[in-house]
Amino acid sequence: MSAHRELIAIVGPTASGKTSLGIQLAQSLDGEIVGADSRQVYRHMDIGTAKPTLKEKTAAPHHLIDVVDPDEPFSLGSWLDLAHEAIAGIWSRRKRPLLVGGTGQYVWALLEGWRVPRVPPQMALRADLASRAPEDLVNELRRVDPEAEAYIDPRNVRRVVRALEVLAMTGKPFSHWRRKDPPEFDPLIIGLSFPRHDLYRRIDERVKRMFAGGLVDEVKSLRQHGYRRDLPSMSGIGYREICEYIAGEITLESAIERTKTGSHRLARHQNSWFKPSDDRIRWYEPGEDPGEIVREWLARSSRYNGD
Numbered sequence: 063m064s065a066h067r068e069l070i071a072i073v074g075p076t077a078s079g080k081t082s083l084g085i086q087l088a089q090s091l092d093g094e095i096v097g098a099d100s101r102q103v104y105r106h107m108d109i110g111t112a113k114p115t116l117k118e119k120t121a122a123p124h125h126l127i128d129v130v131d132p133d134e135p136f137s138l139g140s141w142l143d144l145a146h147e148a149i150a151g152i153w154s155r156r157k158r159p160l161l162v163g164g165t166g167q168y169v170w171a172l173l174e175g176w177r178v179p180r181v182p183p184q185m186a187l188r189a190d191l192a193s194r195a196p197e198d199l200v201n202e203l204r205r206v207d208p209e210a211e212a213y214i215d216p217r218n219v220r221r222v223v224r225a226l227e228v229l230a231m232t233g234k235p236f237s238h239w240r241r242k243d244p245p246e247f248d249p250l251i252i253g254l255s256f257p258r259h260d261l262y263r264r265i266d267e268r269v270k271r272m273f274a275g276g277l278v279d280e281v282k283s284l285r286q287h288g289y290r291r292d293l294p295s296m297s298g299i300g301y302r303e304i305c306e307y308i309a310g311e312i313t314l315e316s317a318i319e320r321t322k323t324g325s326h327r328l329a330r331h332q333n334s335w336f337k338p339s340d341d342r343i344r345w346y347e348p349g350e351d352p353g354e355i356v357r358e359w360l361a362r363s364s365r366y367n368g369d
Contacts, residue, residue, distance in 0.1 A: 067247040071161040074254035075329035084162035088122035097126040098163025110300040132295040166335020207235035253343040299324040
């Protein structure tokens with residue numbers, strides 16, 4: 063295998079078949095899969111996050127799945143650190159990394175080289191800043207980071223506080239962290255596209271399988287193990303609705319329908335991250351096989367780099 067570094071990414075909305083294609087390509091290219099899903103990082107949350115099954119994980123090595131407990135903090139910065147580590151390890155084994163997932167923020171942060179401050183919430187500092195008048199905070203931000211005015215709405219006090227918090231903890235203004243450092247690898251981005259009606263049908267079928275496959279019991283087990291309803295991990299689609307059902311706030315039928323509706327909304331949100339007009343993405347529809355294009359791209363990339 064070439065010493066030159068390449069990365070294949072498979073993106074698209076939920077239920078579009080990313081996992082299956084990722085495994086197919088990993089097997090044909092001697093690759094390993096790096097998950098880009100903000101929900102699959104949590105342990106014990108398998109059914110509702112549509113994690114790869116044991117059979118699928120056996121078919122191809124997977125990374126960044128089951129990395130934290132549901133009550134552990136996890137951020138974009140956390141994921142980036144783990145993703146860089148996993149990809150470096152795959153390259154060191156002379157395998158091909160395949161980034162597979164639908165969390166657009168994760169995907170583009172890695173592919174575009176976002177600078178992300180590793181600054182968890184500083185509650186005492188936030189309380190101190192929040193005690194000050196909003197106009198004082200805005201004036202302070204303008205003084206220490208003049209560029210911030212171009213991208214931070216002064217009416218968004220939480221955003222202003224976060225900018226001052228990051229500066230206090232890193233010594234660098236928020237504008238520094240908005241810049242990008244393009245990574246030193248060549249990406250091929252494959253997008254999976256379905257007509258909306260067909261995608262919604264696939265989503266609804268998946269939701270039915272999740273409920274039939276024990277999603278309610280999975281959420282009950284999480285609650286019995288002390289994981290609270292208000293945890294960020296438990297706000298995921300399906301988990302929130304089942305918590306409401308368990309608490310007697312809605313019926314099971316309502317929980318199912320709300321999970322379908324929430325999943326439709328998620329798909330639309332994911333499509334805003336991965337736009338058909340984005341010429342960086344090579345789009346494929348149902349039944350199309352991108353395998354040949356992938357192999358051609360790898361051959362061209364190797365020739366271009368003199369390998």
